[in-house]
Amino acid sequence: MGASLTARVRRHVLDVDLTLDLEASPVTVLFGPSGSGKTTLLRCIAGLDEPEAGSRIAFRDRVWFDDGTLVPARRRSVGLLFQDHALFPHLSVLANVAYGLHRLPRTARRARAMAALAQAGAAHLLETPVRHLSGGEAQRVALARALAPGPGLLLLDEPLSALDEPTRNRLRSELRDVLRSTGVPTIVVTHDRTEALALGDQVAVVLDGRLRQLGRVDEVFGRPADHEVAAAVDTETVVAGLVTATTADLTAVDIQGVSVAATCREPTAAGDAVLVCIRAEDVALYLGDPAPGASHTASPRNRLRATVTGLVVEGPLVRVDLDAGFPLAAYVTRPTREDLGLEPGVAVVAVMKASAIHLVVRGRGPQARFDRRG
């Protein structure tokens, strides 16, 4: 039986029916704004909260919760990483990581704990008192503690949101690499778009206690099911790309044969696989090239020839779907649409600043591919 999780969970406002194939998509992101119920869902899966009658939770071939069945948290062998790490302040770093290894022979515990610390990039913190760990260091130790017992399922609750921005950026790519190398099926709860895009193979959007969309990250973020999901994910264009060249200030990315210039907060190198995110508000449309010929007479660096493929009215705005060599979306006002005569088939030039193109690194080096299945 393949690794799958089914969770039909009702508790207060939460009412979610979720089936996850964790074989094909090892990392699932539960994405939604604060208060949408995703942490409650995670706690029910961990066994820390009890869902209401009629709920059912099963992982692989084991039923964790059903009518008359309640497997306590301590018997589910899940690893849980808390937002604020929740380390044991009275124990050393090593004792923290070895805490869940009580079923192992005494002699094997130290070696296993050391291995987990190394895996989480925290081996150098062995001698540091827990109270003196920085936020990022504590989170590494907490990750080692969660990984040490060899959990069947890893649950991360807002793993990076308690950290400051530079630490978060550094730890995000590390966390992605650790999750890849362990291969443990993982569920990540986050309200952070970048985190979702960087870590997830698939994403489940939870709004007001309901599951609204489940699919691959680029699908959900690029083609939200409806306008509420679109508002929650807040990005209209998400496409896979490959970094072709970098300078100190700019990153050149190839998207299905089209080259764009972007800025990236994370250090990147040629060959890195990235997700390219462009908000529809940041795309301006021109009927002709605003700066023909010369490449540096206007400030936006990206001017892409595109064809209108569809128009969707969303309140006062019109969403213009474009084919620019890759699917691209732009927002214009209704009068603008009239003035420009935007209809399917019309040729336009889509203009974006490099700073409006947001890159999320998904894998390092020439071998990295966004989609490991294909």
Place this chain on the structure above:
Amino acid sequence: MDWEAIGLSVRLSVVTTAILIPLAVPLAGWLAFSRRRWTAVVEALVALPLVLPPTVLGFYVLVALGLQSPVGAWWFSLTGTTLAFSFGGLLIASVVYSLPFAVQPLLAAFAVIDRRVLDASEVLGRGRTQTLARVVVPMSRAGLATAAVLTFAHTMGEFGVVLMVGGNIPGRTRTVSISIYDSVQAFDYAAAGRTSLALLAFSLVVLTATYVLQRAEWRPWARL
């Protein structure tokens, strides 16, 4: 000075503390972390000796330990002695009387522990008892010390309950405070003054030592 009475009081206080702390830790753990509703009733029962007049408490303990009660009769059939007016009876009364002084500081200490730390322990495969022993108690050392000191000091100074349950038998049930009361009744103000001063100095030293040792948290009444 009545050294015999002081010795008895110290012995009673040490044994009471030694019995009460191991009882209070699981009780406080259950009160602090259980989700059942009737914990409030138990909490009220535990706090009752704080507001009840010591004579009332002593009266009920006396009745409960007397030969007419099942407990007293059972004890008599077992040992041939009565619990009332004995050190054993005094011990039972002291344990009941000092219960809130052991439980309240522990509750206050347990209440400030981050629940997610306990969740972490559970997810890592530890049950309630193990979490209490390995996480909750080690994180509450200051509260534990406060509970022990308050229990000890409170037992040292008890009067009404002791008088009701133990009477006034030298070497067996005559504690420091009863000795002082006796001296005053006998107009021996000098003896009463010496013993009182000793008790005052002792209490002050013990409490000061506790404050110094754990400036971190001193909130025995946080949950009252």
